[in-house]
Amino acid sequence: MFSRSLIPAKSYFPTSYILKEQRRNAQVSIIGAANGIGSNLALLLKRNNNITRLNLYDDSEKVLSIGSDISELPGGPRVATYSGYSFLPASIRSSHLILMVSRIPRKPGYTRDQMLAANAPAVHRLCKTIAEINPDAVLAISTNPINSILPFASSMLFKYCAYEAAKIFGITQIDTSRAKAYAAKTLNVNPRHLHVPVIGGHSDETIVPLFSNMTPTHYKLDSCQADTLTKLVKKSGMEVVRNKHGVDSSTLAMACSINEFVENMVEALYGGATVVNTFTANPHFGTRFFAGPTKIGCYGIVETCGANFQMSEYERVILGNAITHLNKEVGLGEEYARMEA
Numbered sequence: 001m002f003s004r005s006l007i008p009a010k011s012y013f014p015t016s017y018i019l020k021e022q023r024r025n026a027q028v029s030i031i032g033a034a035n036g037i038g039s040n041l042a043l044l045l046k047r048n049n050n051i052t053r054l055n056l057y058d059d060s061e062k063v064l065s066i067g068s069d070i071s072e073l074p075g076g077p078r079v080a081t082y083s084g085y086s087f088l089p090a091s092i093r094s095s096h097l098i099l100m101v102s103r104i105p106r107k108p109g110y111t112r113d114q115m116l117a118a119n120a121p122a123v124h125r126l127c128k129t130i131a132e133i134n135p136d137a138v139l140a141i142s143t144n145p146i147n148s149i150l151p152f153a154s155s156m157l158f159k160y161c162a163y164e165a166a167k168i169f170g171i172t173q174i175d176t177s178r179a180k181a182y183a184a185k186t187l188n189v190n191p192r193h194l195h196v197p198v199i200g201g202h203s204d205e206t207i208v209p210l211f212s213n214m215t216p217t218h219y220k221l222d223s224c225q226a227d228t229l230t231k232l233v234k235k236s237g238m239e240v241v242r243n244k245h246g247v248d249s250s251t252l253a254m255a256c257s258i259n260e261f262v263e264n265m266v267e268a269l270y271g272g273a274t275v276v277n278t279f280t281a282n283p284h285f286g287t288r289f290f291a292g293p294t295k296i297g298c299y300g301i302v303e304t305c306g307a308n309f310q311m312s313e314y315e316r317v318i319l320g321n322a323i324t325h326l327n328k329e330v331g332l333g334e335e336y337a338r339m340e341a
């Protein structure tokens with residue numbers, strides 16, 4: 001399932017990036033910490049004793065009250081808050097992991113171009129600051145449209161001579177969480193015991209849940225159930241937007257799923273190899289970026305998934321369709337970056 005092409009040579013990384021087990025120092029920044037995802041994520045990360053310092057940044061001053069609120073909780077990381085653009089460099093200076101969750105949420109009828117135009121400036125600004133202040137950090141982005149934003153951010157980091165494919169991630173854990181939740185409900189089993197890989201990208205046309213690869217393998221869905229749940233996972237994001245009357249997208253489930261991603265990433269930064277479902281550079285499916293189970297370690301990506309999944313005919317067809325869309329959406333992000341350059 002895994003392919004080795006993205007394994008970086010050890011010497012590829014500056015030694016300052018290597019976190020030694022005995023140091024137990026993992027500093028994390030949340031960019032967009034005052035929005036619905038960021039504030040809930042801040043609370044969850046404050047409960048993570050593996051994080052030593054949590055830097056909360058937002059353009060809005062609201063972040064200051066969020067910081068003082070969660071600082072009253074005992075234990076966990078020390079919390080520092082930063083508000084206003086001039087404090088963006090300070091908020092990421094010492095971080096090993098930078099989480100970009102700032103976004104203008106998707107709205108019904110919004111095109112991908114509109115969403116990209118709305119969110120790209122904040123991502124651009126962050127990439128420039130990372131390149132200047134902390135190019136060794138891992139950057140993980142949940143800002144939509146992820147399929148275009150990740151190629152855009154990668155191009156921007158490349159422009160500023162700070163691009164390392166192994167250290168930039170699109171957080172798509174929400175799709176795995178949804179697939180797991182719906183399968184567990186259908187099978188009437190505890191979701192804790194289930195895992196469903198989700199490959200492709202993060203948009204209605206590109207999300208490809210592989211229910212045929214669900215583990216433990218004795219849990220099986222028939223083709224009709226798999227078809228129904230696939231459609232459900234694909235349209236879940238927009239369903240939340242509709243339920244929130246178009247004013248916001250998923251915040252609580254997003255925060256929880258990003259927290260899951262961070263737990264794994266921090267473990268990896270401390271030297272434990274682990275697997276996360278994430279959107280990264282991956283050339284094995286006929287597109288430059290692809291989501292899927294990805295092995296991570298203290299240097300970022302260790303191995304991306306390769307095109308050797310055993311799939312049902314239905315999954316094969318929707319994957320083919322997803323790749324066509326993904327190429328367009330990746331191209332859109334790269335084109336947008338060329339216009340910015």
Ligand code: LMR
Nearest residue numbers: 105106144174237249250
């Ligand atoms: C989702 O799938 O619900 C998310 O992409 C929502 C968002 O806008 O962050």
